[in-house]
Amino acid sequence: MVTLKQLAKELNVSISTVSKALNNSEEIGEDTVRRVKELAKLYNYKPNKVALSLKNNKTKTIGVIIPNILNRFLAKVLFGIEKEATKQGYNIITCISNESLEKEKEGLQLLANGSVDGFILSVAEESQIKNEIEHFKDTINQGLPIVMFDRVAHDVMCDKIIVDDFDATYNATQNLLAEKRKQIVFISNINDISVGKLRERGYNKAILEHGSIAPLVLKIKKKDDAQKKIKSFFKKNKNIDGVIAADSSSAIIALNTAVNLGLKVPKDISLIGFASKSDSNHTLPKLTTIRQHAKVMGTHAAQLLIQRIQNTSTEGHFKTKIVKTSLVKNKSTL
Amino acid sequence: MVTLKQLAKELNVSISTVSKALNNSEEIGEDTVRRVKELAKLYNYKPNKVALSLKNNKTKTIGVIIPNILNRFLAKVLFGIEKEATKQGYNIITCISNESLEKEKEGLQLLANGSVDGFILSVAEESQIKNEIEHFKDTINQGLPIVMFDRVAHDVMCDKIIVDDFDATYNATQNLLAEKRKQIVFISNINDISVGKLRERGYNKAILEHGSIAPLVLKIKKKDDAQKKIKSFFKKNKNIDGVIAADSSSAIIALNTAVNLGLKVPKDISLIGFASKSDSNHTLPKLTTIRQHAKVMGTHAAQLLIQRIQNTSTEGHFKTKIVKTSLVKNKSTL
DNA sequence: GTGAAAGCGCTAACAA
DNA sequence: TTGTTAGCGCTTTCAC
Numbered sequence: 001m002v003t004l005k006q007l008a009k010e011l012n013v014s015i016s017t018v019s020k021a022l023n024n025s026e027e028i029g030e031d032t033v034r035r036v037k038e039l040a041k042l043y044n045y046k047p048n049k050v051a052l053s054l055k056n057n058k059t060k061t062i063g064v065i066i067p068n069i070l071n072r073f074l075a076k077v078l079f080g081i082e083k084e085a086t087k088q089g090y091n092i093i094t095c096i097s098n099e100s101l102e103k104e105k106e107g108l109q110l111l112a113n114g115s116v117d118g119f120i121l122s123v124a125e126e127s128q129i130k131n132e133i134e135h136f137k138d139t140i141n142q143g144l145p146i147v148m149f150d151r152v153a154h155d156v157m158c159d160k161i162i163v164d165d166f167d168a169t170y171n172a173t174q175n176l177l178a179e180k181r182k183q184i185v186f187i188s189n190i191n192d193i194s195v196g197k198l199r200e201r202g203y204n205k206a207i208l209e210h211g212s213i214a215p216l217v218l219k220i221k222k223k224d225d226a227q228k229k230i231k232s233f234f235k236k237n238k239n240i241d242g243v244i245a246a247d248s249s250s251a252i253i254a255l256n257t258a259v260n261l262g263l264k265v266p267k268d269i270s271l272i273g274f275a276s277k278s279d280s281n282h283t284l285p286k287l288t289t290i291r292q293h294a295k296v297m298g299t300h301a302a303q304l305l306i307q308r309i310q311n312t313s314t315e316g317h318f319k320t321k322i323v324k325t326s327l328v329k330n331k332s333t334l
Numbered sequence: 335m336v337t338l339k340q341l342a343k344e345l346n347v348s349i350s351t352v353s354k355a356l357n358n359s360e361e362i363g364e365d366t367v368r369r370v371k372e373l374a375k376l377y378n379y380k381p382n383k384v385a386l387s388l389k390n391n392k393t394k395t396i397g398v399i400i401p402n403i404l405n406r407f408l409a410k411v412l413f414g415i416e417k418e419a420t421k422q423g424y425n426i427i428t429c430i431s432n433e434s435l436e437k438e439k440e441g442l443q444l445l446a447n448g449s450v451d452g453f454i455l456s457v458a459e460e461s462q463i464k465n466e467i468e469h470f471k472d473t474i475n476q477g478l479p480i481v482m483f484d485r486v487a488h489d490v491m492c493d494k495i496i497v498d499d500f501d502a503t504y505n506a507t508q509n510l511l512a513e514k515r516k517q518i519v520f521i522s523n524i525n526d527i528s529v530g531k532l533r534e535r536g537y538n539k540a541i542l543e544h545g546s547i548a549p550l551v552l553k554i555k556k557k558d559d560a561q562k563k564i565k566s567f568f569k570k571n572k573n574i575d576g577v578i579a580a581d582s583s584s585a586i587i588a589l590n591t592a593v594n595l596g597l598k599v600p601k602d603i604s605l606i607g608f609a610s611k612s613d614s615n616h617t618l619p620k621l622t623t624i625r626q627h628a629k630v631m632g633t634h635a636a637q638l639l640i641q642r643i644q645n646t647s648t649e650g651h652f653k654t655k656i657v658k659t660s661l662v663k664n665k666s667t668l
Numbered sequence: 669g670t671g672a673a674a675g676c677g678c679t680a681a682c683a684a
Numbered sequence: 685t686t687g688t689t690a691g692c693g694c695t696t697t698c699a700c
Binding site: 385 | 685686687688689691692693694
């Protein structure tokens, strides 16, 4: 990489002249500016990012800590973050916590050394189970703003982007109730994380409000064979005619299992699940889904963080933005 | 963030003394070392990464350019890269090219300003179609090593990690032939990228070698409704009894469609597709898959790049590592 | 209109 | 054993 120094030497001017010329300073003569710019172009000069960061005490880089990159929703949020960040001239450094508290802490530690101007993150499962939040507070106290999305730690003072999880399952359940479904089961393999719990509560509320129907919940654990568990559950509860799934995997497996058991979807059984468009394209009939608008969440998260980074003034009064889900009706419901 | 300067001031010693003490230099007296370390710990001192990067002319950061983060395979490779990089003390800056040549160029440009020590990337679809490779060469000429994975540009001199795409479909097809399948169709929606073409060739070779059977290929385009297209294809070609799918989406849809049309899988029709474990868990019966060991590819890519970054000596003689696929037999084949 | 110098945070050669 | 200094690449204030 060519530096200002080298350009200066070759042009027989000082470094500061070159710098000013390239930054269109009024101070420098037209002719000099032209000569400098020509040579700079010739050598494909680009200001060294690291030097700028050091000088400005700003890296124009965002640290993103994602629990699991293979989760489609999280990946999509990352996509949204990246897009918005790039648009605003920021890079993103990604750490994958792999749902581990330790790795989440490490990621925060590792990047809180001047590498980034702030963080966007979704809380790891283990951190939520153990309810640990000190590492977030420490980071914020070090002057690095955090924006949390989806799985947030409510007791940490920071900007947040969340989904209306409770309302989403409440509404979805009401939809199935409106179809006169009599035995609606809630299936989830995300019992331990905050959003999973909210989704269950939304379902419960709708069921209880309706009266006459008892809630029925199937919780799948990470180590379980989901296909087997759902199949035997369906066999034991022959009267199931509705499914609300808290996650795409449960939803897809439930739908396939129903079909496999000879049930007509949606005539005999109606299914709704949190899932993406591509997920619903991968089932037959297409799954009716609760869409989370992951990309939009990413966009908002990046906007919020960048705003916070740039306006040192806006301390205090943190925002929580709720991105509403949409129920996209496909062929797995009436 | 506390700096050496501040520690030095508080301890009434010079900056370099503090620096040396923290770096366990033999030069400094035990007592001083202790005092310095205590204060450093108290203030949670961490050396400023940016300053170190400037000093060492090394960022310990890898630029990763991914065509599509929603592609499970690519996401998994990213996961592998991140893990290995972290292990070796490197961070990763991620750019998403979104299959666009322009964005790929931008990503390269944007990070080739001192932000990263090298790149790991998979070539964007558009770049492969247009066969553009100058931007890769430029980057390499600037002294930044590149490691390409999966979709590689053969004419660029750099390290590469690839899949045995040709052999994979060749073998998979032979598997179906061994099941005495008479009409095996190759379905793909990745016709434009290098690996898609290789996969088709592997299929063709197996079919042609076998004689007596004609190759049958269904190409799906991005804009197509894959479900419709596959369904009508199956209806037109009632005698299809085998499917080789070049991508997971085609495989899943083909399997679901077959079931939907009343075909018994694998009795009436046998299916194999490039897909992940989770994909095969999301079909019923479980899909027999060609596994690409994406995570391992990521690991290798990171290792290769870091090695190249650290050994300035190893110029020339670039390696191409082939990560072999495995055929994991599940319930969609006999 | 141009240049010298300081400083961002750190390390390391050299001086004391 | 400790301190001074220079320098990584850049911007910016202040002199000339």
